[in-house]
Amino acid sequence: MNTTTPHTLDFKSATERLKNVVKRTPLEFNAGLSSFYNANIYLKREDLQIVRSYKLRGAYNKISSLPQELLVNGVVCASAGNHAQGVAYSCKKLGIKGVIFMPEITPKQKVKQTYMFGGENVEVVLVGDTFDDCLKEALAYSAEKKATFIPPFDDEKVIEGQATVGVEIFEDLPDLDMVVMPVGGGGLASGVSAYLKTVKPDVKLIGVEPLGAPSMVTAMEHGGPYTLDEIDRFVDGAAVKRIGHITYEYCKELLDQMHLIPEGKICTTILKLYNEDAIVVEPAGALSIAALDQLKDQITGKTVVCVVSGGNNDIERMQEIKEKSLLFEGLKHYFIVRFPQRPGALKLFVNEVLGPQDDITRFEFIKKTNRENGPALVGIELSNKNDYASLLQRMKDFKFEIIELNQDQTLFEYLV
Missing domain, CATH: 3.40.50.1100 (Rossmann fold)
Structure with missing residues (x-):
């Protein structure tokens, strides 16, 4: 530049x-x-901004800079949430109509907030899985209805406001x-x-x-x-x-x-x-x-x-x-555990394999018809990530067959 x-x-x-x-x-x-x-x-x-994000700055700066003839048919935007609230607030403040496209996965809280800030001046349309999906729909609506599109970021006036x-x-x-x-x-x-x-x-x-x-x-x-x-x-x-x-x-x-x-x-x-x-x-x-x-x-x-x-x-x-924090910090681990076919195996696992500060956060047998000897999905939370190596060693010592699901992303996503 x-x-x-x-x-x-x-x-x-x-x-x-x-x-x-x-x-x-x-x-x-x-x-x-x-x-x-x-x-x-x-x-x-x-x-701590009015709409709880900086996005109001760019949205209002853009919309309030538009000539009146472009606002007759209202404005439209696509947003994962915060830009939507900025546009909604601006629409209510300026007394114009806004149609806001948001991904279907948008947290309910953000959808409710958008309606709260925009009131009767806005309509929310949930569509697609990502921002890019709803952007495509918003642009199509803008062209059809001749409503002015308010970009969430790629616009000089929006950037100027931010x-x-x-x-x-x-x-x-x-x-x-x-x-x-x-x-x-x-x-x-x-x-x-x-x-x-x-x-x-x-x-x-x-x-x-x-x-x-x-x-x-x-x-x-x-x-x-x-x-x-x-x-x-x-x-x-x-x-x-x-x-x-x-x-x-x-x-x-x-x-x-x-x-x-x-x-x-x-x-x-x-x-x-x-x-x-x-x-x-x-x-x-x-x-x-x-x-x-x-x-x-x-x-x-x-x-x-x-x-x-x-x-x-x-x-x-x-x-x-x-959950994501514990996984990242190495404090939570998931396993498929095949218990030895001998009496008291589960009791042995709890009393001897788990450390004194370890907690089982999830336990379910994978095969519903073989609850005694079948493999189980086990989630364990540690108090210290350095305890993991000794946990694995005890599993080995007591002959528990395991698969470390944290190391297998495909299995992890499927089972956890």
Whole structure:
């Protein structure tokens, strides 16, 4: 990107346009993270935004910039949730009609929130398994009804609105050294980076994606936007199959690094934020903080801002989040166990094979007609991941035949 491109974004006008619409979110010093990483860690709390994510900024900036004649037939968007809520809020605020397409897997909480913010001004259509599926439907609807499509990320006005996150960060903390941001479609990273590189060229800008949806990393490897065949949809706020053309250009030139974070690590971060700081974040909102382990050698003594992008987490997902965290941390393991054909084998397993701090979290015989001697699916939770080797050794010593399902992804997905 040449040096004039960022100036096509009118940061001042966007800030003025959003002044009485969005909440100026706090930039909070986090003592726990700062102590752990020996750095000054600040959290930009976009999870405390009106719609509990930064997406309102770009949506409102785009819609409010449209000429009146384009709003007669209303607007339409596609979203995994947060952009939908930003568009819904904007529609109600501006008194226009909006039709919002969301994937069928969107958490119910996000659908309810969309209706809450948009009221009678919006209609929600659930379609497809991914953001990209519902995007196709939204574009078709837009063409048929002549409704103006509001892109979730690949649009200059949307990027311009997201840039106001960077404006607030710099105003509150001009001496920052690094900003870590989640990357889904790339709108937030593009806007924040474009502004900060303009006012503080030496700032380090880090983009972070979920390991299961590396659309920006893959685009950078291929020299342009590239459609991924499959993605892990767990981090729904940052899981897209294809990055935008505009956002790719911004991020390619302005981001200093891109990092991929395993979904399990993201889950561990969600739980820590909740338990230690009483902060509720969605998976995408935890991305920047989850990346600190990978950045720890770079941030010692530095002033670092992590953008917490959203807090729209459905309580119904918490069990899944805990499970993914335990698996990632090496604390939960699943086995197929074939018990020796001798009396008391199950009692022996519980009393002698399991460690004193180990818990059986799941037990079921796979063959319903052979409950005494048939194989069983057994889930075991450890208190310390280092106990795993001794657990395996005891299984071997007592002649229990096992298959480690954590090591066999196909069997794991089929049985667990």
